[in-house]
Each structure stands twice: as C-alpha cells, then as structure tokens.
Amino acid sequence: MTADQNAAPMFKLYGMTGSGNCEKVRIIADALGLAYEWIEVDVFGGETRRPPFLSDVNPGGQVPAVVFADGRRLTQSNAILLHLDTEGRFVPDDPFRRAEMLSWMFWEQYSHEPTIAVRRARLKFLSMKEDELDPKLKAGGEAALARMNEVLSRQDWLVEGAAPTLADIALHPYTRDAEDGGFALADYPGVQAWLARGASAFGRASSG
C-alpha cells in the first residue's frame, strides 16, 4: 500500500495484519503521506524465524521491520516512528516534552504492550482460555489503562499540549483493541475520549 500510488516506495514495511506494533508504523506513514510497500508476514506460521526473513529483513526475527530503498534496515516499532517523522510533525519542539514523549514510548513497550497486547494475542490469536492466562497480565493491563486514564482525564494528549505526539500514535492500536484482551474500555472514559480524538487525528478504523 502506498499513500501516493504513483510514487516509488521509499521503504518496504514487513508486518502482520492485526499487530498493533505494525499498525503504528502504518499510522505514521499514512499520516505523513509516505509511499511504502506493505509486505504481509506469516508470523504464526514461523516465517519470521527462518531465512530469508532472518537473513534479509530482521535477524531479530520480529515484525515490524523496514527495509529502505538504499538497503538500510530498521526494526523496533517506536524507533521506526521516530525515524519516519524526520520533520518532527508529531514530535514536540520543547526538549522536556520530547523526553516525556519518549518516556511514554518506553513505557508502552515495557508496561502496556507486554500486558494488554500479550493477553489479547493469547485470547484472540492463540485461542487460549481465560483460566489459562497468568493473572498478572490482567492486573498489569488494568494498571496501565488506569495510569493512562488518570492523565487523559485532565489533558487531551499523553504529552500535555495542543497536538498529538508519537506517544499517542504508539499507544493507540493496542489500547483501542484492548477489549480483545478482556479489558473493558468503558471503565476508562478518559481513554475512550482520547481514542476518539486519535481516530480523528490519525486513526485507522481497524487493525487491518
């Protein structure tokens, strides 16, 4: 998929439909109008764990992974977001606010994705049952949503300011899809309002 079907793709984006880590890269690329080619990878079929993916795309064996036209490769969703937004449209000018944005993005990878997205993947993609899941995933996910809700009940975006940042993009897909992981978003009205703001600012209707 490309924003401008006539433009040569500036990169190939290897990803899996349904993955929030991959979707956030699509969100920034679409929001910035970047031309790219989406390449669907069969993660559950083990494609990321064998050549040629390992040799040619990401030796770390994961998506998203980006391969630029000049051959350079980049992995880790949040690093890709920062690199694609070269002009900083979603990056605050103020150094402290910029650091706050990164703080949310590191938190997303350490405290939000490993609870909410992992629980969702086990229920939705691996068809596990509720009673087979580690209770810490539910507790950790509820704590993450509560933290976001507390902040988003007093301000529009995760980093205080008039406009969304990369942190809002990074946290959007897996938060929007948290119900697949057994979390009730109605319990977090500040988060729901923020999701609606994000959807109109940069959102994609679904994880597809």
Ligand SMILES: N[C@@H](CCC(=O)N[C@@H](CS)C(=O)NCC(=O)O)C(=O)O
């Ligand atoms: N920290 C990485 C996480 C990427 C990740 O967990 N990717 C998953 C799909 S969402 C994957 O490729 N899993 C396959 C595997 O680990 O074998 C990022 O943000 O890009």
